[in-house]
Amino acid sequence: MTSYLSLRGVGKSFGASRVLDGIDLDVEPGEFVCLLGPSGCGKTTLLRIVCGIERADQGQLLLNGQDIAGLPPAARGFGVVFQSYALFPNLTAAQNIAYGLHPTGALAREMAKRSREMLDLVGLAAHADKYPVQLSGGQQQRVALARALAPNPRLLLLDEPLSALDAQVRASLRGEIRALQKRLGIVTIMVTHDQEEALSMADRVVLMHDGRIEQAGTPGELYHRPRTRFVAGFVGRMNMLPATVLAGDRVRVRDSELHCAPVALQVGAQATVGIRPEQVVVRRFGDGLGANSFAARLLDTEFLGNRTAARLACEPLGIEIEAELPADHRVGEALVPSSMVHIELPQHALSVLAR
Numbered sequence: 018m019t020s021y022l023s024l025r026g027v028g029k030s031f032g033a034s035r036v037l038d039g040i041d042l043d044v045e046p047g048e049f050v051c052l053l054g055p056s057g058c059g060k061t062t063l064l065r066i067v068c069g070i071e072r073a074d075q076g077q078l079l080l081n082g083q084d085i086a087g088l089p090p091a092a093r094g095f096g097v098v099f100q101s102y103a104l105f106p107n108l109t110a111a112q113n114i115a116y117g118l119h120p121t122g123a124l125a126r127e128m129a130k131r132s133r134e135m136l137d138l139v140g141l142a143a144h145a146d147k148y149p150v151q152l153s154g155g156q157q158q159r160v161a162l163a164r165a166l167a168p169n170p171r172l173l174l175l176d177e178p179l180s181a182l183d184a185q186v187r188a189s190l191r192g193e194i195r196a197l198q199k200r201l202g203i204v205t206i207m208v209t210h211d212q213e214e215a216l217s218m219a220d221r222v223v224l225m226h227d228g229r230i231e232q233a234g235t236p237g238e239l240y241h242r243p244r245t246r247f248v249a250g251f252v253g254r255m256n257m258l259p260a261t262v263l264a265g266d267r268v269r270v271r272d273s274e275l276h277c278a279p280v281a282l283q284v285g286a287q288a289t290v291g292i293r294p295e296q297v298v299v300r301r302f303g304d305g306l307g308a309n310s311f312a313a314r315l316l317d318t319e320f321l322g323n324r325t326a327a328r329l330a331c332e333p334l335g336i337e338i339e340a341e342l343p344a345d346h347r348v349g350e351a352l353v354p355s356s357m358v359h360i361e362l363p364q365h366a367l368s369v370l371a372r
């Protein structure tokens with residue numbers, strides 16, 4: 018089956034520096050894909066290549082099976098929204114949106130009608146005649162989104178569209194963009210360095226590192242089944258324990274044996290065992306000494322409202338462990354610094370990764 022958009026072996030260098038290396042990516046109809054990664058990993062360059070502002074040195078860019086690498090940006094028919102609103106200050110909201118329709122050759126009457134429809138779509142019908150300076154940051158970004166969507170683009174490209182906004186507006190716009198994208202069914206690629214944004218908005222997250230795709234998958238896959246240490250460390254928080262593989266379902270950490278889900282690594286391989294803080298089970302000292310249970314000393318706690326974060330020193334494993342307990346945790350009141358507890362690292366919650 019042909020994907021809607023396919024990138025095959027896309028590579029790009031700036032001078033001697035290799036910024037993208039062998040990027041393969043398929044985007045399916047209706048999908049919302051986030052390019053996520055640390056600063057400098059190449060995500061913006063990749064979006065600019067899809068957009069046509071930048072040319073790849075190698076590889077193919079196929080839309081519905083057709084190579085579009087040679088097409089200039091305007092001929093691609095994509096809608097783009099940048100971090101800065103990039104609205105024309107001398108045009109009203111309605112005129113800014115209509116401006117995006119000029120290349121379609123629509124008549125003035127049609128453009129005005131479409132512009133009103135789009136303002137309605139982004140909840141700004143009452144602000145049609147305002148100039149950008151009279152609109153809040155969030156409203157300006159909604160106008161920019163409406164402008165990008167007005168010509169019915171074949172692809173919507175968003176480059177950190179929320180990063181200039183304050184936290185509250187950002188959170189509400191996240192939901193709005195996501196809902197709009199689903200309603201219109203428009204294939205969308207968004208660049209962000211904010212993992213929470215990527216996990217909450219995307220159908221699929223493409224995590225990039227040093228110009229390569231480290232892992233692509235649903236938010237749940239990246240969070241629960243990271244394939245590399247980089248993914249485990251970048252998406253959410255993870256305790257990491259140096260380990261040696263003992264058997265298909267056992268590893269050794271220091272002098273202790275841990276049972277884990279089946280691992281693909283060879284016996285004797287050096288590995289890292291990862292466990293999320295919220296999956297560490299904390300019990301009263303002496304309670305529940307099953308497999309993967311260890312004594313630990315509480316170093317400190319941090320009250321976070323709906324949960325409590327705890328730092329524990331676990332001597333048998335030779336590391337500090339971070340745990341997160343729900344607010345109503347029954348051991349919660351006994352958690353005073355220096356007290357001893359037992360922790361369990363449940364078998365199913367351990368990710369065993371190559372070192």
Ligand SMILES: Nc1ncnc2c1ncn2[C@@H]1O[C@H](COP(=O)(O)OP(=O)(O)OP(=O)(O)O)[C@@H](O)[C@H]1O
Nearest residue numbers: 031032036054055056057058059060061062063210
């Ligand atoms: N026009 C250019 N000329 C030279 N180097 C460039 C150019 N554009 C980007 N780079 C370099 O390419 C690398 C990747 O940049 P890119 O902007 O794609 O990364 P990014 O992941 O989007 O990072 P950020 O989140 O900081 O924007 C960086 O090292 C950057 O300095």
